Every structure is written in structure tokens, then in C-alpha cells.
Amino acid sequence: MMPVVLGERGGQRLVADLARCPDVLTVLGAKPHRVRYVLRLARQVLAIGCQVTILGDVFGGSVPAGCRRAAEMSDVDHSAAPGIVVCGPLSRAAGSAALRLRASGGPVPVVLGDVPASRWSVWLKAPRPTAPALPRAG
Incomplete structure (x- = not known):
């Protein structure tokens, strides 16, 4: 099992067992939101004792402590389950x-990245701006 919080809204959480994902999980939306989301997901996976492998430079620099690195999808250890492999858009062969x-x-x-949605996808939107607090009448 690999239970993670995929999202929160209105005080409720969506928890899913990533180990049951049938193929790939795609994370779609603006780049800054994708990066923040997947960093948070990676930290959750590491916190429950699972492995995280990073392909390339999808985070633009630093990655959470404990992550592994791989140059190609074919370099990822098949026995490294449970865990996740974080990557950007894939070529046909890498896919x-x-x-x-x-x-x-x-x-x-x-x-x-800007990729087609998979059966399991997360669509990220920019957070709604909060209305400024109105001054209280004295």
C-alpha cells in the first residue's frame, strides 16, 4: 500500500492508494503548481517508507532528501516498488x-508537464485569491 493525500478541499481530503494506480499518474497544470504538488507528493511517499526516484531535472534543482536519481526510465529498478518515479514528458520509447x-x-x-491525461490524473488550478478582510466599523 502507498496511501497519499492527493488533494484537499473544504476541510475534506482525497486519500488514494497509489500502489493501485494502473499505469501512470499525470500531473497537469501550470509549472509552478505542478512542481509544488509533486514535491509534496514525493515527501509523503518518502514519509511512509516508500521510494522516490527522480528522472532528469523536473524540479529545477533540489529534490527532497532520500530521493534516488536515474538517467533513463529503463535505468529504474523494477524491484523498487512500492514507490514512484517522477519525470517530465516522455518520448514514445520512454513512455x-x-x-x-x-x-x-x-x-x-x-x-x-504538458502531457495528455492518463487514467489517473491530477489537474491543478491556481489557488483562488482570497478577498481582503473588510475593516470593521468602530
């Missing part, structure tokens, strides 16, 4: 490798 990785029971590929 096929990601699907094979998941089909073999390996980590869940988490793809962020």
Missing part, C-alpha cells in the same frame, strides 16, 4: 518503458 515498469509491479511513474 513504453514506463508502462512496462508499472505492469511488472514496479514503481508508479508520475509524469508532470
